[in-house]
Amino acid sequence: MLDVAAFGEPLGYVVDGATPRSLRFVSPRPPAIGDYVLVEAEPRPLIGLVRAVGTRSVTLSSLPGVYDPVVVERLRAEASRDDVFFECSVSIVGDAESLEMPRMPPLPGSRVYRAPPELLARLFGGEPPRRVRIGTLLARPDVAVYVDVNRMVTRHTAILAVTGAGKSNTVAVIADRLASIGGTLLVFDFHGEYVGTAIGGGVNTIPAKINPRLLSIGELMVLLGIEHRFYNQERVLRKALEIVRAKQVQRGFLEELAEAVEKIRSLERRREESTAAVAVLNKIEALAERYGDVIDDAAPDPLTRLQPGRVNVVDLSRVDEDAADVVVSHVLRKLLVERKRHKHGEKSMVPYPVLVVLEEAHILAPRDEDTLSKYWLARVAREGRKFGIGLMLVSQRPKGLDPDILSQMNNLVVLRIVEPSDQRYIQEASESLSSDLVEQLPSLNTGEAILVGPFVPAPALVKIDRYGGRLGGGDPDVVSEWARLREKAEVPPEDVYSDLL
Numbered sequence: 001m002l003d004v005a006a007f008g009e010p011l012g013y014v015v016d017g018a019t020p021r022s023l024r025f026v027s028p029r030p031p032a033i034g035d036y037v038l039v040e041a042e043p044r045p046l047i048g049l050v051r052a053v054g055t056r057s058v059t060l061s062s063l064p065g066v067y068d069p070v071v072v073e074r075l076r077a078e079a080s081r082d083d084v085f086f087e088c089s090v091s092i093v094g095d096a097e098s099l100e101m102p103r104m105p106p107l108p109g110s111r112v113y114r115a116p117p118e119l120l121a122r123l124f125g126g127e128p129p130r131r132v133r134i135g136t137l138l139a140r141p142d143v144a145v146y147v148d149v150n151r152m153v154t155r156h157t158a159i160l161a162v163t164g165a166g167k168s169n170t171v172a173v174i175a176d177r178l179a180s181i182g183g184t185l186l187v188f189d190f191h192g193e194y195v196g197t198a199i200g201g202g203v204n205t206i207p208a209k210i211n212p213r214l215l216s217i218g219e220l221m222v223l224l225g226i227e228h229r230f231y232n233q234e235r236v237l238r239k240a241l242e243i244v245r246a247k248q249v250q251r252g253f254l255e256e257l258a259e260a261v262e263k264i265r266s267l268e269r270r271r272e273e274s275t276a277a278v279a280v281l282n283k284i285e286a287l288a289e290r291y292g293d294v295i296d297d298a299a300p301d302p303l304t305r306l307q308p309g310r311v312n313v314v315d316l317s318r319v320d321e322d323a324a325d326v327v328v329s330h331v332l333r334k335l336l337v338e339r340k341r342h343k344h345g346e347k348s349m350v351p352y353p354v355l356v357v358l359e360e361a362h363i364l365a366p367r368d369e370d371t372l373s374k375y376w377l378a379r380v381a382r383e384g385r386k387f388g389i390g391l392m393l394v395s396q397r398p399k400g401l402d403p404d405i406l407s408q409m410n411n412l413v414v415l416r417i418v419e420p421s422d423q424r425y426i427q428e429a430s431e432s433l434s435s436d437l438v439e440q441l442p443s444l445n446t447g448e449a450i451l452v453g454p455f456v457p458a459p460a461l462v463k464i465d466r467y468g469g470r471l472g473g474g475d476p477d478v479v480s481e482w483a484r485l486r487e488k489a490e491v492p493p494e495d496v497y498s499d500l501l
């Protein structure tokens with residue numbers, strides 16, 4: 001049992017107006033925002049997170065309406081140092097032993113202490129493999145923060161922040177630590193940031209190649225640019241696919257598909273279908289030109305390249321958004337099938353849980369549009385937990401994310417966010433992010449984050465560890481790149497114009 005009296009001199013005292021969820025206390029020596037305090041209460045002391053600190057002056061508070069600088073200056077000269085005190089607002093996290101919320105508020109006058117480091121270390125610490133380290137408490141650099149791995153993977157996580165605030169670094173730290181405990185990750189990498197890095201002892205790169213024979217009709221339609229409203233084209237494609245699939249493989253898939261469409265066209269008497277067939281033929285030709293790099297008849301199922309216990313990176317840096325959509329939806333669809341198989345005791349290509357990481361999630365899980373991936377992301381967000389597929393969505397445009405999918409991300413790592421509309425949007429999608437925490441978001445520095453959700457024992461302001469290796473997406477040093485170019489240039493800059501003079 002914690003004996004608060006053993007903590008020496010209190011920091012301050014609770015004032016009136018406390019509730020079971022929050023309190024205010026006055027103190028001559030305020031703790032930093034984001035620090036934790038221990039509050040005297042019955043039956044057990046409470047732990048609380050300091051969410052705001054304001055100043056008060058005894059003299060000025062007792063003389064409301066004194067705004068004249070001359071008067072303030074004179075009062076200042078006369079008032080002692082003790083005149084100024086601080087009023088701190090605290091969110092109650094729970095009782096200091098079980099973290100259960102109290103039923104009664106702490107009484108006015110209760111003593112408030114700085115939470116002892118051992119208590120915080122017990123709360124936020126841990127041991128791999130159940131917990132992995134992510135950083136340190138912002139207000140207590142000596143207290144390490146660990147996240148609960150099972151809860152992080154099964155309850156899904158969103159990493160949100162403005163550009164350059166440290167999202168990819170957070171992914172790298174988490175991926176590296178998870179791989180060190182044998183975790184398997186599948187990262188969809190839009191910018192080739194993780195390709196070739198040493199994360200988790202060296203990532204396994206999976207090229208973004210797709211075998212067209214493995215695609216569903218929906219995936220083919222996206223690649224071909226056939227929307228559902230073009231139902232004649234869809235019908236032609238369906239028929240042609242049936243023909244191709246019934247035959248033995250002889251040539252390239254697209255060639256065989258074009259041949260089948262041509263055959264349908266030649267036999268077709270109705271004008272609309274014949275016109276539709278011509279359109280499909282053109283689209284197949286355009287597809288071959290546009291996605292020649294992605295479509296590969298010899299490509300194995302991407303899941304066969306997945307390696308357990310490693311960070312697997314699908315390199316999407318060379319494909320456009322439509323092709324990325326097809327690759328991601330295809331892989332997620334197959335992953336769900338394989339994990340269901342495993343769960344039902346059947347032979348499976350993926351007999352181990354996987355954490356899927358999607359960078360730039362607002363592109364493939366957008367708010368007001370439908371993409372193929374969005375359907376599968378929503379399914380994984382809803383059902384993944386049961387089958388051992390975790391989702392980690394990363395985005396610099398939170399309000400561009402589908403609200404249903406975002407609300408399934410129970411854990412949040414929110415780094416700096418400046419836009420009030422983004423802040424509101426995240427708060428609406430998440431029950432656990434309170435408005436006082438949201439107020440901190442614009443003032444966070446790079447790598448500083450608010451963590452809320454079941455993967456941490458209590459909401460926390462955390463300085464995320466810096467990933468030790470190199471990532472491909474760091475801030476470029478523009479000035480030295482230009483300088484190097486200038487040194488290398490054979491013609492000195494002033495000579496460039498000499499011919500013109």
Ligand SMILES: Nc1ncnc2c1ncn2[C@@H]1O[C@H](COP(=O)(O)OP(=O)(O)OP(=O)(O)O)[C@@H](O)[C@H]1O
Nearest residue numbers: 163164165166167168169396447464465466474475
């Ligand atoms: N926790 C951290 N500690 C120290 N430096 C950090 C930390 N996180 C990020 N940085 C620095 O900030 C830079 C940008 O970080 P990062 O690439 O992770 O941002 P991002 O949010 O992923 O940006 P983008 O939106 O462009 O993808 C990095 O080059 C890194 O040096």
Ligand SMILES: [Mg+2]
Nearest residue numbers: 167168169473
């Ligand atoms: Mg990034």
